[in-house]
Amino acid sequence: MDEVGEDSRSEADRVSGGERIGRAAYDLFSRYGVRAVGVDAVVARAGAAKMTLYRNFPSKDDLILDFLSRRERSWTEQWLVHESRQRGHLPQDQLLALFDLFGEWFARPDFEGCVFLTTMMEINDPGDTVFQAAVGHLRRIRDYLRELAEEAGVPDPLLLARQWHILMKGSIMAAHEGDREAAAAAREMGVMLLRAHGLPASGPAGSP
Known part of the structure; x- marks a missing residue:
């Protein structure tokens, strides 16, 4: 009934x-x-x-795919991209702002980590549709990083985007281990990376 x-x-x-x-x-x-x-x-x-x-x-896979799409809208687009654009004037400042956002995120009691990474690791089958969807969502984050690198005028924006993405993912996993200062450490490494690519960059947030 x-x-x-x-x-x-x-x-x-x-x-x-x-x-x-x-x-x-x-x-x-x-x-x-x-x-x-x-x-x-x-x-x-x-x-x-x-x-x-x-x-x-x-199917449950359809439910998972919807979950990943919702996460991209709320986490990647509405939070990560939007807020980093708001917090920095120059592209390199917006790249560094990502780690300022991560620092706030890691400090939250409900910090849950990157669901794209965890879903990919849970599925652990490169041929699986859900696995490929998670990889695609991660790629779109890297595309945003490449966009910022191109705006900054670095000679090899794809290389900087790949390196920056590795820093981001590494800091998330370190935060999972309990290192809630991982974002600050990643930001310091980001400053060195920007300088290696020929860009002026500030030190810790708030310093010249």
Whole structure:
């Protein structure tokens, strides 16, 4: 009866049910990883029927892909890119601002790490669709770094983007180990890296 009643709901209600499920999955996957969380836990958190889940997400992989897309919008685009652009005037300042943001992020009690990295490691199959999606989301972060490097006029923007991305990922993993000063250390290394590429760069945040 519940499923029949749900089928008779308006399209708006069905979309709302799918959104609730997407948000519930986002919260659970962010905290516990994509492997540890099953669809039963997602529908329970969403307060929705399992049929609603499968109507909107035919497989768990579809739910994970939606989770990664939501993360790119909220974390990469709305937070990382937007805030770094706001915090620096020059491209090199915006690159360094990424580590200032990371320092604030690492200090949060709900620091959950990079879900693109953790999802990739959990799947651990380069041929898997979800694995490739996580790699793609990471690549788009690197594309942003390359964009900043190009704006700064460095001779090899791709090289700087790759190096900077390694610093970012390394600092996240160090923070996972419990080193909440990892962002400051990565920023210092970033200053040296910028200078190696011929760019003037400031030292610690707030210093000349």
